[in-house]
Amino acid sequence: MSGYRVAVVGAAGLVTQELVKILERRGFPTVSLRLFAPDRFASHRALVDHRDLVVEELNTGAFEEVDLAFFATGADVARYYAPLAVKAGAIVVDLTPAWRMDPEVPLVVPEINAADLRTHRGIIASPEETTVALTLSLYPLHRVNPLKRIVVATYESVSSAGSAALEELSTQARLVMEGRTVVPHVFPHQVAFNVLPEVDVFLDNGYSRGEWKLVEETRKVLHVEGLLITATCVRVPVFVGHAVAVHAEFSQFLAPEDARKLLVEFPGVRVLDDPGVSLYPQPWSAGGTDEVLVGRVRRDASNSNGLALWVVVDNLRKGTALNAVQIAEDLVRRGQVPEGGKRHGKVGAPSNSDGHPVQ
Structure with a gap:
């Protein structure tokens, strides 16, 4: 086969x-x-x-x-x-x-x-698209200088809410420009020419589910269970591409130039960082790219061991579909995907305590 x-x-x-x-x-x-x-x-x-x-x-x-x-x-x-x-x-x-x-x-x-x-x-x-962007932008630094705290704000395009959301943004933009009334269907409020600090439902702890997923998933991917993270996730009137503003505190001082070098050398990351010519990641330029784009790398003026970064990812590609395909490619390289129904390795669906599959 x-x-x-x-x-x-x-x-x-x-x-x-x-x-x-x-x-x-x-x-x-x-x-x-x-x-x-x-x-x-x-x-x-x-x-x-x-x-x-x-x-x-x-x-x-x-x-x-x-x-x-x-x-x-x-x-x-x-x-x-x-x-x-x-x-x-x-x-x-x-x-x-x-x-x-x-x-x-x-x-x-x-x-x-x-x-x-x-x-x-x-x-x-x-993981969630923003988790992919956040972890890939910080892991190259974290593995040489462990993270202590992350403060993050995401600016998420409508495409992660599906094709109906794309149509809603397009329709609303036209209606607003024509001076007509907008009635939202996909989002709780008008999204065209607006910003909504609501990604998924709100939880009892005051965070949205999108924010809490980012917190928990980042800890799991990085294998740092107690990592201090706080997040604000915002929906913006952009068709494709998620952006993330990151403020990260490390265990020791890390110079921006050293951080850039670590990021440049890491697979899956591309550095676009020359403010002098207005070179930095943008959602429109991230479309169709396979990497997480990182720029605006600078010292955090409020924290001696902190850095600030601006990160952008094509949420449909590396943020979602490409990451899944790369997982499958790794499984194939490891010989962990069965061919023709043949089972390899330790395989068995997660189950309840009674041994029945979780449903």
């Missing part, structure tokens, strides 16, 4: 489109590629990266002939079906929040903690 039977679970939305495109462009070894979606989205054809694909109905028997399954759907769907895929013999790379904080599930940014793949039990989680 010369490749893998791959499934992508999720209607043909923005992330699914990007996943299929990246699998094709990077030459991932596939012998078949199938799309699955819940019944209300299934039984139709979808044009994905110039390929006419049938969207099949997702059911409990969907994974009988699948080696590798990407979940780019709702968390509830991933929570129920991922263990069934593992039970059928597939390896799951989950792009949803469903399994990220499960202690038995590795949460992986391959450039940082690919070694965590050794302990997977069939499901591997890919």
Whole structure:
């Protein structure tokens, strides 16, 4: 057998489109590629990266002939079906929040903690887009000068809320320019020409779920359980590209020029940092890039051991789809993806105390 039977679970939305495109462009070894979606989205054809694909109905028997399954759907769907895929013999790379904080599930940014793949039990989680950006921009520094505290503000494009959000921003911008009334549907308020300090629902602790996910996921990816982090996540009227303003305190002094050198040398990071010619990362220029872009590296004037950075990522690409494909590529290199239903290594869906799969 010369490749893998791959499934992508999720209607043909923005992330699914990007996943299929990246699998094709990077030459991932596939012998078949199938799309699955819940019944209300299934039984139709979808044009994905110039390929006419049938969207099949997702059911409990969907994974009988699948080696590798990407979940780019709702968390509830991933929570129920991922263990069934593992039970059928597939390896799951989950792009949803469903399994990220499960202690038995590795949460992986391959450039940082690919070694965590050794302990997977069939499901591997890919982090939130802003987590990918934050951890990749700080890990090259953290590994030589441990982090003590992070203060972060994110500026998140609407595309992470799906294609309906893109349409809403476009429509609202036109209506505002025409002087007409805007009625929001995807977001709680008008997003065009506006800024919303609300990414996901608010929690009892005062943080939004988006902010708290960033806190918890960063600790897990960096393997620093007690790391002090506070975050404010903001939705901005940008179509694609998330930006992150980072203030990081380290154990010792770290000069900006030394930080830039460490970042330049680290895979998955590109430094754009020359304020004299207005060179710095921007969401529009990050589109279609495979790296996390870092600039505005400077001393934090309020902290002798602190640095400030400006970070941008294509949230649909490296922030989501590319990171998931890189996880799969690492699994293949390690011989951890079964071919033709053959099981390799320590594989078994996370389960409840009674031994039944978590649903």
